[in-house]
Amino acid sequence: MIGQRFAHMLIGHPYFEVVAYCASDRSEGKTMAQAWKLSDIELDDDLGSKVIQGTNANALKKHGVEVVFSGLPSDVAGPVEDELAELGMAVFSNAASHRMEPDTPILVPEVNAEHLASIEVQRKRRKNNGFIVTNANCSVTGLALGLKPLVDRFGFTEVDVATYQALSGAGYPGVPSLDILGNVHPFIKNEEEKMNAEGRKILGSWSGGRFVDSPVVIEASCARVSVRDGHLEAVFIRDRKMPEKEEIIKALTHFSAKPQKMKLPSAPDHPIIVRTESDRPQPILDANAGTPERARGMAVTIGRIRVGGGVLRMFLLSHNTIRGGAGGSVLNAELAYKEGII
Numbered sequence: 001m002i003g004q005r006f007a008h009m010l011i012g013h014p015y016f017e018v019v020a021y022c023a024s025d026r027s028e029g030k031t032m033a034q035a036w037k038l039s040d041i042e043l044d045d046d047l048g049s050k051v052i053q054g055t056n057a058n059a060l061k062k063h064g065v066e067v068v069f070s071g072l073p074s075d076v077a078g079p080v081e082d083e084l085a086e087l088g089m090a091v092f093s094n095a096a097s098h099r100m101e102p103d104t105p106i107l108v109p110e111v112n113a114e115h116l117a118s119i120e121v122q123r124k125r126r127k128n129n130g131f132i133v134t135n136a137n138c139s140v141t142g143l144a145l146g147l148k149p150l151v152d153r154f155g156f157t158e159v160d161v162a163t164y165q166a167l168s169g170a171g172y173p174g175v176p177s178l179d180i181l182g183n184v185h186p187f188i189k190n191e192e193e194k195m196n197a198e199g200r201k202i203l204g205s206w207s208g209g210r211f212v213d214s215p216v217v218i219e220a221s222c223a224r225v226s227v228r229d230g231h232l233e234a235v236f237i238r239d240r241k242m243p244e245k246e247e248i249i250k251a252l253t254h255f256s257a258k259p260q261k262m263k264l265p266s267a268p269d270h271p272i273i274v275r276t277e278s279d280r281p282q283p284i285l286d287a288n289a290g291t292p293e294r295a296r297g298m299a300v301t302i303g304r305i306r307v308g309g310g311v312l313r314m315f316l317l318s319h320n321t322i323r324g325g326a327g328g329s330v331l332n333a334e335l336a337y338k339e340g341i342i
């Protein structure tokens with residue numbers, strides 16, 4: 001799911017030229033057309049004819065590969081990504097394996113671009129130029145982005161969230177059909193713990209050569225629903241000094257950060273879109289929000305904002321395999337490239 005989004009997002013990319021598409025030995029020798037599963041993307045002949053290789057760090061190094069976009073499962077990614085970084089490559093990973101390391105950022109460029117400074121420490125540890133940058137669990141990225149202007153402006157620290165997560169978040173083939181068709185599955189292993197731990201790291205700071213967690217606490221209840229793409233989240237924020245709804249909407253709609261100022265190719269013009277209709281956001285209508293075309297699926301949509309009794313309630317939606325996955329990694333690499341780190 002993530003690898004194919006990468007392949008699509010990197011077509012004609014202004015900074016990066018793709019030299020190899022890799023997967024497991026099971027896929028070696030297949031064309032991209034034979035492996036393709038993304039129903040919303042029409043595969044062009046050029047990409048469709050590319051032949052998939054196994055994942056071999058030494059072979060990639062010999063090819064002259066400088067940057068690796070990884071959508072490896074977490075149980076595989078740990079040693080493979082380390083090997084790639086040890087060979088001097090810049091690795092942009094979607095896997096959980098390295099996220100909580102003390103010199104490895106979970107980067108969301110609109111939220112914590114300054115966390116890239118940790119790469120210098122990581123490079124010292126690895127004793128070469130290679131490094132790993134991770135992006136967050138797909139349920140966390142959109143939430144962190146939506147919380148950023150609110151936490152900065154109003155100092156909120158108490159966040160409860162209930163998620164309605166899409167099937168593509170479980171990879172391919174994902175959840176067995178009989179478990180999910182006409183059903184809601186109220187458990188996603190380790191997801192609730194990750195939302196809090198990763199959210200606090202992302203919203204925290206890089207200070208004195210280490211990550212300092214944000215005081216924000218995220219209490220999550222996660223469910224898998226029968227939706228193809230797009231994680232919807234019901235967010236509840238408690239604060240005794242709750243601002244007016246208009247101030248909240250203003251903070252969200254005016255939010256803009258470094259990727260927008262730097263005009264990074266995959267940065268959405270408006271990272272947070274506020275919908276005022278009574279029935280939005282919806283995965284089927286809003287998951288692909290974001291302009292320009294290269295930033296399709298990179299904006300977070302927030303709606304149904306309600307304030308009362310010291311509670312802010314809202315729905316938040318983000319595309320799990322684009323903003324919460326491959327697109328997030330591509331944006332991370334664009335930032336690293338423009339900052340001169342790669």
Ligand SMILES: NC(=O)c1ccc[n+]([C@@H]2O[C@H](COP(=O)([O-])OP(=O)(O)OC[C@H]3O[C@@H](n4cnc5c(N)ncnc54)[C@H](OP(=O)(O)O)[C@@H]3O)[C@@H](O)[C@H]2O)c1
Nearest residue numbers: 001002023024027071073074094095138169171172320325
């Ligand atoms: N899906 C999301 O929304 C999402 C969002 C954020 C982060 N993530 C994370 O991103 C990673 C990928 O998720 P996904 O949803 O794309 O999973 P997926 O659809 O199951 O894809 C996994 C990919 O890894 C390859 N692979 C498996 N074992 C391998 C091995 N030993 N060596 C080399 N390649 C191997 C598979 O190759 P074959 O095709 O040959 O089997 C496949 O291409 C996971 O760590 C996941 O937690 C996913």
